[in-house]
Amino acid sequence: MPAALVWFRNDLRLADNPALQAALETGFEPIPVYIPAPHEEGKWAPGAASNAWRHRSLKALSHDLHQRGSRLVVRQGDSSQVLRDLIVESGAQALFWNRKYEPATQPRDAAIKQALRAQGFEVRSCNATLLVEPWDVQTKAGGPYKVFTPFYRNVMASLRARALYDAPTSLPAVPDALKGEGIEMLGLAPRLTWDRGFWDTWTPGETGAHEALDVFIDGALRGYLDQRDLPDRVATSMLSPHLHFGEIAPWRVIAQLEGARTAKLDTDIDGFIRQLVWREFAYHLMHHFPQTVEENLNPRFDGFAWEPATPSKLQAWQRGMTGVPIVDAGMRELWHTGVMHNRVRMIVGSFLTKHLRMHWLEGARWFWDTLVDADLANNTLGWQWIGGTGADAAPYFRVFNPVTQAQKFDPQARYIGRWVPELEALPVKVRFAPWESPELLRQLAPSYPRQPIVDLVQGRQAALAAYAGTG
Known part of the structure; x- marks a missing residue:
């Protein structure tokens, strides 16, 4: 039977994999291929947390392929050239992949498809996402x-x-002559085990x-x-x-x-x-609107009066030391688990873009590096929505009050207590706004900031004033 390359990207599964299924249904013996090419992702090469997940997910995929008699051929380099090399070495007659939709990768994939088809090579892309x-x-x-x-x-x-397709029970062997690299050689896993908390929560694959x-x-x-x-x-x-x-x-x-x-x-x-x-x-x-991964969807905000990203304030937000407990709890959850609860994402995002009035890209870039579910489409939509600059962002001038949000959605302060344990000694009612009880805060939580890095009332008023100027 003729061989076909099946190019895996963000489709790390065997069940319901349209590219793999198409190769099998059209009579090809699939050769699974993975090509790490972060230099082709533009400004949004995968972040550290994503890479930590991808490392484990690739290992899981490789294991699943081995169980079925196949293996994953991993090569580094420019995607186009690696694919051409593999076609020559394997004698493959076709190439199948599942589409990616990012602004940097769509043109690359289109160029590869056009060039190979012009040479009479069969190329098919599918929707797995x-x-x-x-x-x-x-x-x-x-x-x-x-x-x-x-x-x-x-x-x-x-x-x-x-239609649903279970993972194949067996797959053809990949010729021994077709060499690849070990997943460990890709450098995706952290050198230091800062990700160890992730795997208490997650099982990639x-x-x-x-x-x-x-x-x-x-x-x-x-x-x-x-x-x-x-x-x-x-x-x-x-x-x-x-x-x-x-x-x-x-x-x-x-x-x-x-x-x-x-x-x-x-x-x-x-x-x-x-x-x-x-x-x-x-x-x-x-x-x-591919430009929106870097630019406002709503051009009305192109001249918006964002505050400069003060390093000390930005770092306090990133490290969960803003002095606002629900914000700090979310940022610490993110650092420890690689994810943050969606409601809390809105709260911390509003705090950054409204109370601190820093550009939404500051938050988008930090989430991109620290979220295991960092997804360019979702990350862009979420940050533009909370910043008021994107789609369906009405009312764009909404400013979440982090204290009342915490009281409503974490009424017993259990979430705050878990991720900001230095506040556990405080009475529950005090944990939402501990700066209002300065003596208790000093006595029972001496390591926590005495005051928020921005006055919540003044920050809200300044944000509303800035939004009023966009009209």
Whole structure:
């Protein structure tokens, strides 16, 4: 049988892998290939936390391939040249891959496809990432959406179930002559074990993704809508990094949710599917407005009066030492686990872009380096939304009050107590705004900042004044 290269990227799974399935169905013996090429990712090469996850996910994929009689061929270099070398060495007659949608990689992939097809080589790209392609959803006027709700309605009205494909039980052996590098040689894993806390929470790889989905359906799905905003408990799916690295297909997630549907779970399932469509919306925006990974979607804010990124204040925010407990709890959770609860992401983002009035890119870059689920589309959408500069960001002038947010969503201060343990000795009511009880703070939490790095009232007023100037 003829051979075909199957180029793995952010689709690190064997089940429901359209490129792999297409190669098999068209009669090719697949040769799995991985090419780390961060220099081709533009300004958004993967961050340290993403690389730590990718290291383990690649090892999991390699193990799964070995179990089926195949192996992953890893080569470093320019993607185009590595693929050409592999085609010559393997005698492959076709190349299959699953699409990436980032502004830097789309033109690269298009150029590779065009060049190889011009030489008569078969090249096919597939969709392994999204429920719908970004270009398949249009407004009635034929343009892209900038508001989520009509986008959501359009997607749901046209959404059709996709076929599910279990991982092949066996795969053809890759010829011994086709050499590759060891995953350990890629330098993705941290030299120092600063990521050790991640793996108390996460299991990268396809098996870990399916286990996370099963755990969610059996547990947190019940009451999801009521509890998803409460950071002191596991009330979300924990699927975001698995989806980003393509360890599970979004359509399989929906299929399993639908299989668990009962009258009692209807609203929770529908609420979670709505969150999946937010992910689709992020990719829709990134495809149609690729400049927004660096620039405001709304040009009204191009002249906005951002404050300079004062190193001391930015570092205090990054390290969870702002003096605002819910903000510090979120930033410390991020550092320890590689993730942050979504409600808290909004709070810390609002604090940075509104109270400190630093450019949303400062936050986007930090999240990019520290999140295991760092996804360019989602990261851009989230930071532009909270900064007021992006799609569906009304009211753009909303400023989250971190104290009242903590009181509402962490009423017993358990989340604060977990991640800011120096405040545990304080009475619960004091933990939300400890600077208001200076003597207790001095006596019971002497290592915690005496005051926030910005006065919350003054910071809010300054933000509103700056937003008033955008009109």
